[in-house]
Amino acid sequence: MDPNSAHMTPDEFRRRGRQVVDWIADYYERIERFPVLSRAKPGEIRAMLPPDPPETGEEFDTVLADLDRVILPGITHWQAPGFFAYFPANASGPSILGELLSAGLGVQGMLWSTSPACTELETHLMDWLVGMLGLPERFRSDRSGGGVIQDTASSAALCALHTAREGARAAGRDGPLVAYASTQAHSSIEKGIRIAGIGEESLRLVEVDDRLALRADALAEAVAEDRRAGRVPFFVCATVGTTSSHAIDPLAAIGPICRREDLWLHVDAAMAGTAALCPELRWILEGCEHADSFCFNPHKWMFTNFDCDCFWVADRKSLIDALSILPEYLRNKATESGAVIDYRDWHVPLGRRFRALKLWFVIRHYGVEGLRREVRENVRIAQELAGKIEEDPRFELVVPPPLNLVCFRLIGDDAANQRLLDTLNESGEMFLTATRLDDRLVLRMSIGGTNTRAVHVERAWERIVAEAAKIA
Numbered sequence: 314m315d316p317n318s319a320h321m322t323p324d325e326f327r328r329r330g331r332q333v334v335d336w337i338a339d340y341y342e343r344i345e346r347f348p349v350l351s352r353a354k355p356g357e358i359r360a361m362l363p364p365d366p367p368e369t370g371e372e373f374d375t376v377l378a379d380l381d382r383v384i385l386p387g388i389t390h391w392q393a394p395g396f397f398a399y400f401p402a403n404a405s406g407p408s409i410l411g412e413l414l415s416a417g418l419g420v421q422g423m424l425w426s427t428s429p430a431c432t433e434l435e436t437h438l439m440d441w442l443v444g445m446l447g448l449p450e451r452f453r454s455d456r457s458g459g460g461v462i463q464d465t466a467s468s469a470a471l472c473a474l475h476t477a478r479e480g481a482r483a484a485g486r487d488g489p490l491v492a493y494a495s496t497q498a499h500s501s502i503e504k505g506i507r508i509a510g511i512g513e514e515s516l517r518l519v520e521v522d523d524r525l526a527l528r529a530d531a532l533a534e535a536v537a538e539d540r541r542a543g544r545v546p547f548f549v550c551a552t553v554g555t556t557s558s559h560a561i562d563p564l565a566a567i568g569p570i571c572r573r574e575d576l577w578l579h580v581d582a583a584m585a586g587t588a589a590l591c592p593e594l595r596w597i598l599e600g601c602e603h604a605d606s607f608c609f610n611p612h613k614w615m616f617t618n619f620d621c622d623c624f625w626v627a628d629r630k631s632l633i634d635a636l637s638i639l640p641e642y643l644r645n646k647a648t649e650s651g652a653v654i655d656y657r658d659w660h661v662p663l664g665r666r667f668r669a670l671k672l673w674f675v676i677r678h679y680g681v682e683g684l685r686r687e688v689r690e691n692v693r694i695a696q697e698l699a700g701k702i703e704e705d706p707r708f709e710l711v712v713p714p715p716l717n718l719v720c721f722r723l724i725g726d727d728a729a730n731q732r733l734l735d736t737l738n739e740s741g742e743m744f745l746t747a748t749r750l751d752d753r754l755v756l757r758m759s760i761g762g763t764n765t766r767a768v769h770v771e772r773a774w775e776r777i778v779a780e781a782a783k784i785a
């Protein structure tokens with residue numbers, strides 16, 4: 314320890330770093346011993362924390378011990394194999410290590426010149442991913458488009474909405490704007506409309522079909538009706554893999570309407586987009602060539618730590634025009650040369666961290682084939698579970714799962730289903746969430762965790778059946 318400095322020395326960092334990596338590895342080895350859903354009561358974690366911060370620095374061992382004593386009881390174990398709630402927020406070894414290195418380098422990549430590698434690796438990976446997912450070539454940075462890593466799909470939707478609105482206004486389309494999404498679209502679309510100041514009344518939620526996917530005919534009718542009323546349709550969000558049921562909106566039918574009517578088409582494939590790694594699952598993106606923007610979250614199903622959303626536009630100029638402001642203090646020769654990308658112009662914040670590093674580690678560790686293997690196995694397990702549910706007369710499979718989200722319910726009323734859900738979550742063995750479909754409570758089992766294997770789903774199903782028998 315340097316008596317003149319409070320900082321950790323490189324030697325101490327090395328020693329403590331090893332301890333922390335060991336802690337994480339041990340955590341993964343014992344993760345199944347914890348209840349998946351935290352049992353902490355409101356205020357319980359804060360009550361274990363001292364009222365005031367330490368006046369003098371504490372021993373690192375004491376801090377690490379408190380991780381077990383104070384923090385772990387308040388953790389819901391997202392990386393546990395019995396985590397089937399929401400959608401996953403997957404971590405993986407290579408991703409965690411990439412994240413650590415990004416923190417170690419500590420660069421801020423707002424401009425190309427503030428760390429060229431931060432920008433160029435990102436641009437390169439986003440071009441790789443165009444090929445990996447079979448996205449339209451015009452999304453590539455060496456064509457008219459390009460990709461950028463954002464924090465979340467919500468931010469990506471906001472950027473798409475803002476760019477579409479600016480484009481409509483620049484084209485002289487005056488009047489009350491209207492955006493469209495299905496009744497099943499994620500709430501981030503409504504939030505984006507609110508933040509962009511477009512006005513919540515401007516969002517039309519279009520009816521869905523019996524698979525809960527947006528009805529293209531209903532979209533066309535809504536657009537025509539709005540035009541007749543003097544309103545200005547400008548934006549459609551199609552969802553590939555809705556949050557409630559994983560419905561796949563038909564891009565091949567929606568796209569031509571958007572082209573004909575001059576509407577910006579944003580495709581939100583936050584969770585399901587990862588499936589397109591597998592050629593046999595690429596049908597989910599059929600019609601994507603019509604999209605103006607597209608996003609998916611490697612931080613959900615592609616084993617990359619939160620946060621990491623990949624967002625592409627077909628015409629990067631429109632995005633940059635909508636977001637770029639160049640104050641004097643950011644001027645530099647590289648920017649003025651026009652030869653570089655400054656990602657600060659591609660999203661809301663100015664500052665940005667080196668997220669591409671963890672994505673690079675993931676893609677290189679697994680390889681495209683390794684990623685496909687994991688995705689295929691998740692889909693296979695989910696389909697197998699759906700088969701078991703279908704065969705069991707005590708349960709109803711609410712919709713056939715297109716991929717790896719299984720929606721089911723116990724035959725009975727909502728109260729019985731709520732009781733089943735609560736019992737399962739209190740068991741500590743698993744964590745599931747529910748949704749409402751056709752105004753009925755439905756249990757969702759999302760199968761895509763890094764550590765979830767067939768055996769965990771089989772065990773969970775046995776428990777579900779056993780608990781259901783007690784309720785029936």
Ligand SMILES: Cc1ncc(COP(=O)(O)O)c(C=O)c1O
Pocket residue numbers: 400464465466467468499501552554555556581582583584610622
């Ligand atoms: C379809 C869909 N879109 C958007 C989101 C929002 O994701 P994010 O947390 O990245 O904003 C989700 C979250 O689950 C989602 O399921």
